[in-house]
Amino acid sequence: DAKTTQPPSMDCAEGRAANLPCNHSTISGNEYVYWYRQIHSQGPQYIIHGLKNNETNEMASLIITEDRKSSTLILPHATLRDTAVYYCIVRRNAGNMLTFGGGTRLMVKP
Amino acid sequence: ETGVTQSPTHLIKTRGQQVTLRCSSQSGHNTVSWYQQALGQGPQFIFQYYREEENGRGNFPPRFSGLQFPNYSSELNVNALELDDSALYLCASSRSTGDYGYTFGSGTRLTVV
Numbered sequence: 001d002a003k004t005t006q007p008p009s010m011d012c013a014e015g016r017a018a019n020l021p022c023n024h025s026t027i028s029g030n031e032y033v034y035w036y037r038q039i040h041s042q043g044p045q046y047i048i049h050g051l052k053n054n055e056t057n058e059m060a061s062l063i064i065t066e067d068r069k070s071s072t073l074i075l076p077h078a079t080l081r082d083t084a085v086y087y088c089i090v091r092r093n094a095g096n097m098l099t100f101g102g103g104t105r106l107m108v109k110p
Numbered sequence: 111e112t113g114v115t116q117s118p119t120h121l122i123k124t125r126g127q128q129v130t131l132r133c134s135s136q137s138g139h140n141t142v143s144w145y146q147q148a149l150g151q152g153p154q155f156i157f158q159y160y161r162e163e164e165n166g167r168g169n170f171p172p173r174f175s176g177l178q179f180p181n182y183s184s185e186l187n188v189n190a191l192e193l194d195d196s197a198l199y200l201c202a203s204s205r206s207t208g209d210y211g212y213t214f215g216s217g218t219r220l221t222v223v
Contacts, residue, residue, distance in 0.1 A: 034210065043200050046212060097168065101152055
């Protein structure tokens with residue numbers, strides 16, 4: 001599975017949009033981009049995934065560049081409860097494992 | 111629907127001992143994966159079980175072993191514990207082996223002294 005690069009930490013003001021970038025320049029054509037987050041003392045939580053089209057659900061939006069070498073997770077109106085470590089993962093959809101990197105520690109501040 | 115439950119939540123063991131961690135999968139899920147998360151790092155894949163058989167393994171030695179039962183619950187066994195085995199052990203279940211939506215439990219915090 002392709003490797004991902006994320007900034008180690010980011011801050012965001014409560015109520016503002018949080019934009020979390022991820023670089024996956026070696027992604028293959030059959031690999032999806034997944035986002036999970038891990039709130040302190042809990043297991044990771046699935047957020048969203050996509051192949052090449054932009055995706056949106058009740059939690060977030062995922063923007064994937066046309067060349068698929070990078071993506072951005074958008075939390076449209078961040079709340080204090082969104083403070084967590086966010087993991088960008090690239091995986092074949094039939095794969096049996098998730099390869100977590102270091103993630104981005106997002107701190108939402110009042 | 112109930113989520114993934116793990117037991118115990120915390121455990122302290124002595125180096126050289128053996129430990130068994132337990133996981134009940136989410137209702138409707140037939141696949142269970144185990145991950146090890148050291149402090150300050152992302153989770154690392156240990157192995158996955160599907161239909162009571164191991165279905166993929168990460169870079170962990172044979173003293174890490176597992177079982178899956180007919181009701182899809184699972185156990186992780188670690189023999190000859192080492193200090194570096196101290197970590198949060200996470201169980202995740204999914205509807206199939208390649209499913210996108212893994213549901214994780216809150217983990218078992220193992221401390222080896």
